[in-house]
Amino acid sequence: MAKSSTPVRKARRSLIWLLVIIGMLVAGNAASVIFSNGSWTPKLAxxxxxxxxxxxxxxxxxxxxxxxxxxxxxxxxxxxxxxxxxxxxxxxxxxxxxxxxxxxxxxxxxxxxxxxxxxQSAKLEFRPVLIAGAPGTTSVGETPTPGAEAPAGETPAAEAPAGETPAAEAPAAEAPAETPAPELESTPTASPTDGSDLAWVTPAQQAAFDAYDCAAADNDNSAAPEDEPLITCESDGSVKYLLGPVGVSGERISNATSGLETTQQGASTGRWAVNIVFDGEGTKQFADISTRLVALEAPRNQFAIVLDGQVISAPVTQGAVTNGKPSITGSFDQESAKTLADQLKFGALPFNFTVxxxxxxSATLGSAQLVSGLLAGVIGLVLVVLYSLVQYRALAAVTIASLVIAAIVTYLLITLMSWREGYRLSLAGVAGLIVAIGITADSFIVYFERIKDELRDGRGLVSAVESGWKRALRTIIASDTVNFLAAGVLFILAVGNVRGFAFTLGLTTIVDLIVVCLFTHPMLQLLANTRFFNEGHRLSGLDPRALGAVYRGRASFRTPVAGGGGKNAPSAKEAERRRTIAERKAEEELVSSGRVRSTKSEKDS
CATH class of the missing domain: 3.30.70.3400 (Alpha-Beta Plaits)
Structure with a gap:
């Protein structure tokens, strides 16, 4: 009794997990409808x-x-x-x-x-500040590692040096309206030694800076030379800058991500930041420049981050960044931080573009094509159901129920991803869903045929279900793995609608495994304990006599009695056809030793 009840308990536990998954998907879609702009239907491509x-x-x-x-x-x-x-x-x-x-x-x-x-072109440059209309309100430093301490000799970016007010907390009332440039001679007495040298500020540059209007509509600095000073403003027009030549180019960025800023102790500051990773050369350049700026007075200790000719942030350098991982902070929210990170990650456009x-x-295909695609899916589904009814009789109810569960899970997943990830269903994606019907039906067929093989070997239904599942699961996993790998390669290499087909194909392959493991197998475990299926009713699809089941006694191999035209003749032929090579060879050895008569001799007699 204990052995027979164990599969039942496992089956009920699996079904409960399936209900939990479906419930979570329904709750996620409901939350998107109630609290956001979600919908109960997937978005279309x-x-x-x-x-x-x-x-x-x-x-x-x-x-x-x-x-x-x-x-x-x-x-x-x-x-x-x-x-x-x-x-x-x-x-x-x-x-x-x-x-x-x-x-x-x-x-x-x-x-x-x-x-x-x-x-946006997303041309990023790091330029030293020479003159600023107002001090910076942000800071730049190494991306902190939770639990790590600042290296010896370096000032942590998150904290201002002793005796100084952190730039991010500097009172606005104490900020001067403009930091004047020092008095210069008409002609510079020496050539600039670095990007922060005030020798770059010639009288002509000073006059141009004084006359520059941040509100002017014709300001376009996106194509400014990298080896010359630049006059520009904050993106909101609040601060005006005269910047030195480019210190580090955006081409040196190897990766960029967005996230909440954290301190060196791992605590979140609540501000969104863009975390940059430079390549080897960029790391060296940024380390040299940030080391130089730390020793300068305001505003020349600021480092302007220029995107498409406008300053998006001009942080005060509070420590040398030697690991090549600076963090940009400013007036970012989640969306703007992610947008900038994506732009920097994929690089600047070779040209500026205007709309x-x-x-x-309008739709290139239209709703009529969608209806046609869905109709094709319905026809395929009906054919699979008809085949299951003919081949498996009452057992086809498990196939139909499994297909319904797979359709519900797939629909909820696609709808949820339309809200969360911006996924849109195209006609190619619909084709992937139609192909998935065959993939799902194939898994059921493999499982059912394994159970039949076990019944033909003389096992009881409960034992046949467990043994057949162990053999079928390996085949199902191998088949779905191949399908998933094919979908993955197609998704990575293809573009456009083909990716939609690959995505739905891979998604439904995963759903197939979930449904087979959490619904199809548990349902058969429960049905195997019912009288209708366990006793092999002729309409159950698991009738041992109709399957040509073979009783294998000890050291003997026998088939049902063959008659010329009796009702057992088809079963005998089926049993003979299903015998394995090992069984045939074992019988030949027994016949040669005289311990058992051959099947042919039994028939002749």
Whole structure:
């Protein structure tokens, strides 16, 4: 009794876990509908819903049109595609037009953050500050490691040196309206020795700085030379700067991520930051410059971070950053920090682009194609159900129920990802869902046939279910692993709608394993203990007589009695066909030793 009850307890536990998973998915979708802009239906891709088409035209400094080379255009398309994908927008299309323009088609209406990802060049520069209209309000330092201490001889970036007020906490009332440049002769007496040398501030530069208006509409510093000073402002126009030449270029960035700023003890400050990782050369350059700036007086101890010609942050350097991992802090929120990190991670566009036009476009295929795709899926599902009824009779109820559970889990996952990750269902994705019906049915067939093999060997149904599951699970895992790897490779290498097909194929493969393990097998464990299935009712699909079951006694191999045209003849033929090579060889050895008569002799007699 204990042995027979153990599979039942395991089956009930598995079904409870399945209900928990479905409940969590339903709760997640409900939360998206109640507290956010979620929906109970998945978002559709460009081919089924339509969206927004943006045409980008390359521009030179001063607003003149540029004609990039084919290589530059391909590079820009690749960078924009990476930025759009990183934003969570799925099934976007990025193409070229006329050998110079770039056409970006995005499903639905893109938000402002998505447009910024596309339009901005994201040319990042680190320049020393020579003159500033107001002191900085942020600080820069090494990205802290929780629990780590500052190296000896270095001042932690999170803390100001003794006796000084941290830049992030400097009272606004004490900040001077403008830090005047020192009086200079008409002609510099010496050439600048480094990027922070005030010899860069010539009378002409001073006059240009005094006359510069941050509110002017024609300000465009995105193409300023890297080896010359730059006059620019904060992105919000609040502070004006005269900056030295570029100290570190954004090309030296190997990675960039966003997250909440933490202290060296691992505590969160609640401010969003962009964490940068330089390559080897960039690490050396930033270490040299940050070491130099620490010893200078304000505002020359500030390091301006310039994005597309505008200062996004001008932190005070409170410690030498020698690990090549500075952290940018400022007026970031979660979205703006992630946007900047993605832009820096994928690199600057080879040209500045302006929006030539932005308009709504209709679906390229339309709802009729979606209905056709869903109809094809329904037809495939009906054929699978009919085959299961003919082949497995009452056992087909498990197949149908498993397919329904798989459809529910898949639908909830796709809907939840539409809200959380911006996933959109395309017609290619629908094709992946249709293919998944065959993958799921294949797993059931493998399992059911293994159970039949065990019944033919003379096992009882409860034992056949457990033994058949152990043999079938290996085959199912191997098959699903191959499907998942194929979907993964296709998703990584492909672009556009093909990725949608690969995504749904991989997702449904995972769902198949979940349903088989947490529903199909537990249901058979429970059904095996019912009288209808356990006694092998002829409509159960597990009738031992219909399967040609063989009783194997000790040292003997026998088949059901064969008759010329009796009702047992098909069972005998089936049993003979199902015998393994090992069984046949063992019988031959016994026959040769005279211990048992051969099957052929029994038939002849």
């Amino acid at each position: 460009l081919d089924l819903e339509g969206g927004t088409q943006i045409i980008l035209a390359p521009q030179l400094a001063g607003g003149e049109e540029a004609r990039p080379s084919a290589e530059q255009l391909s590079q820009a398309v690749a960078i924009i595609r990476q930025r759009v994908d990183a934003s969570g927008v799925s099934e976007a299309e990025i193409n070229t037009q006329g050998g110079s323009n770039i056409v970006v088609s995005i499903p639905g209406r893109p938000d402002e953050e998505t447009l910024n990802r596309i339009e 030539q036009s932005s308009e709504l476009i």
